[in-house]
Amino acid sequence: MTNNNKLSRFLEWSIGWRYTRAQRNNRMVSFISLASIIGIALGVIVLIVVLSVMNGFENAMRDRILSMIPHLTITEEGNKLYDWKNEKEKLEIFPGVQGIAPYIYEQLMFSKGDIANGVSLYGIDPVLEKQVSYVASHITKGSFDKLKAGEHGIILGETLAKNLGVDVGDNIVALNPVSNAEAGQQSLPELKRFNVVGLFKVDMQQYDVSYAYANINDIAEMFDMGDAVSGLRIKLSDPYQSRDIAYFIYDNSDTEYWIGDWTQEYSNEFTAIKMQKTMLFMILVMIVLVAVFNLLSTLSMIVHDKQSDIAILRTLGLTPKRLMGVFMVQGTIIGLFGTLLGTTLGLLIAFNVENIVPIIEKAFNHHFINPEIYGISEVVATINASDVVLIAGTALLLSMLATLYPAWKASTVQPAEALRYE
Numbered sequence: 001m002t003n004n005n006k007l008s009r010f011l012e013w014s015i016g017w018r019y020t021r022a023q024r025n026n027r028m029v030s031f032i033s034l035a036s037i038i039g040i041a042l043g044v045i046v047l048i049v050v051l052s053v054m055n056g057f058e059n060a061m062r063d064r065i066l067s068m069i070p071h072l073t074i075t076e077e078g079n080k081l082y083d084w085k086n087e088k089e090k091l092e093i094f095p096g097v098q099g100i101a102p103y104i105y106e107q108l109m110f111s112k113g114d115i116a117n118g119v120s121l122y123g124i125d126p127v128l129e130k131q132v133s134y135v136a137s138h139i140t141k142g143s144f145d146k147l148k149a150g151e152h153g154i155i156l157g158e159t160l161a162k163n164l165g166v167d168v169g170d171n172i173v174a175l176n177p178v179s180n181a182e183a184g185q186q187s188l189p190e191l192k193r194f195n196v197v198g199l200f201k202v203d204m205q206q207y208d209v210s211y212a213y214a215n216i217n218d219i220a221e222m223f224d225m226g227d228a229v230s231g232l233r234i235k236l237s238d239p240y241q242s243r244d245i246a247y248f249i250y251d252n253s254d255t256e257y258w259i260g261d262w263t264q265e266y267s268n269e270f271t272a273i274k275m276q277k278t279m280l281f282m283i284l285v286m287i288v289l290v291a292v293f294n295l296l297s298t299l300s301m302i303v304h305d306k307q308s309d310i311a312i313l314r315t316l317g318l319t320p321k322r323l324m325g326v327f328m329v330q331g332t333i334i335g336l337f338g339t340l341l342g343t344t345l346g347l348l349i350a351f352n353v354e355n356i357v358p359i360i361e362k363a364f365n366h367h368f369i370n371p372e373i374y375g376i377s378e379v380v381a382t383i384n385a386s387d388v389v390l391i392a393g394t395a396l397l398l399s400m401l402a403t404l405y406p407a408w409k410a411s412t413v414q415p416a417e418a419l420r421y422e
Contacts, residue, residue: 032298037338039291040395044342045349047284047391048383052350054277055387056380058270064204065266067134068211070101071239072246073260075231084229087255091232094252096245099131099235104219109175110212112164119160119212121174123219123229132235135200135213142168142198149217153197157208161199170196176222192222231258285394291338292398299331299406320411327407328400335399343392353381 074091075081084102091100104123109116126147130136136144139155146153154172156164166172176190194214201208216229236242242261250259263270349356357379 032294032301033334036291036295036298036334037341039294040288040335040338040399041342041345043284043288043291044339044391044395045346046287047281047395048343048346048388049349049353049381050280050284051277051387051391052346052381052383053353053379054273054280055382055384056353058273058277059382060380061204061273062270064202064207066239066262067138068202068204068207069262069265070132070233071236071242071262072234072249073231074234074249074257076256076258079230079258080225080228081231082228084227084232088232090253090255091234091249094245094249096236096238096241097234098237099128101125101128101132101233102216102229103129103231103233104216104223104225105230106219106223110160110164110172111175112166112170112172115164116175117160117163118210119174120210121212121214121219123216124213125216129213129233132233138200138202139198140201142196144198146197147213147215149215151215152192152194152218153215154194155198155200155213156196157211158199158201159205159208160210160212161196163209166196168196168198172196174222288395288398292335292402295331295334295399296402296406298334299327299403300409302330303327303406303410324407324411327410328403331403331406332396332400335396335402338399339392339395342395343388346391347383347388350381350383353379 074087081087081102088100088102091097102125106121106123108119108121110119111117124147126136126145135155140158142155144155147155156166156172161167164172171193174192174194176192200211220226220229236245239262242263246259246261250257
């Protein structure tokens with residue numbers, strides 16, 4: 001009796017699995033079932049690959065941005081900070097602070113011959129700067145350590161150097177728009193010659209095309225700043241706590257600082273990326289929905305094709321509820337196979353997208369990522385387990401929901417009507 005109960009319990013699974021497999025007299029239905037599996041798999045593959053690429057794009061942007069900018073920037077009114085060494089000592093005691101470096105920031109015009117380019121110039125302390133940014137690790141030519149006081153060395157982004165037509169060892173001229181012309185005389189820009197001692201590449205257009213670094217003492221002399229600096233750049237042990245730490249410093253300091261954090265400066269970019277990811281997910285789910293509707297059509301055809309089988313099962317005592325279970329099992333098996341196949345192939349492609357994309361680009365002689373538009377020149381993918389679970393779960397849930405109507409339709413088949421013309 002116990003064995004009969006077990007057999008009875010798995011009867012729906014047994015019949016549903018049998019209907020899913022190819023039958024010699026029912027090739028068309030089996031082909032449509034295979035098409036449903038492939039459709040669901042393709043939808044899952046596209047979702048996993050696209051979202052992984054979007055995650056990789058977001059992470060690559062964040063990593064490159066955080067390698068170039070401080071997590072916090074502190075200055076005082078007028079964008080000047082006096083006695084910065086004393087302020088640095090006071091800030092070092094705050095929790096989460098990992099490194100502090102002074103900086104002077106100016107926007108200038110650099111020229112070489114007849115070529116000119118606007119530049120964001122940072123005067124930095126080469127030793128302390130290594131504590132707050134990774135510019136030194138992005139040097140591709142020359143040396144970061146050659147930014148010595150009094151030698152007027154400068155480090156340029158690779159694209160900026162290319163635009164100006166200069167290389168390491170060449171001289172360029174900085175045009176300072178503020179002059180010391182006497183009152184009543186026309187103001188002319190002051191010229192300052194710098195020697196290119198290094199090039200860097202972050203692989204982000206924003207930095208490679210417009211950033212330059214020089215020794216802070218040379219820049220302070222150039223702009224008559226004395227011992228003052230524009231502010232302090234701070235690196236935190238956890239950059240995602242920057243806003244909380246900024247508020248804590250502001251509330252517990254005896255100096256009224258002006259504090260900026262990187263999440264404020266780049267909030268629009270990352271908000272836009274999150275919105276794009278959400279919209280892409282919604283759009284790509286439509287692909288899965290198309291496959292699910294195909295599954296619904298497949299099951300409806302199978303129900304119509306199996307009218308006589310359904311009637312026989314009913315006459316043998318199979319209840320409408322259990323009959324629904326047979327076709328729900330069949331649809332679930334199709335959805336499960338499609339989801340597993342799509343997840344496996346999607347993860348395989350996502351893990352190897354950095355190798356696959358260059359091959360496709362070479363085959364079509366077209367570069368997919370324009371650095372001038374996207375700021376990043378390479379396609380990377382980052383797989384989030386939560387995204388994979390969400391995609392697989394959504395595909396499986398939609399597949400199970402698609403079985404409800406055909407399964408209900410099967411449960412309403414009347415044996416006498418179905419067997420009338422058999």
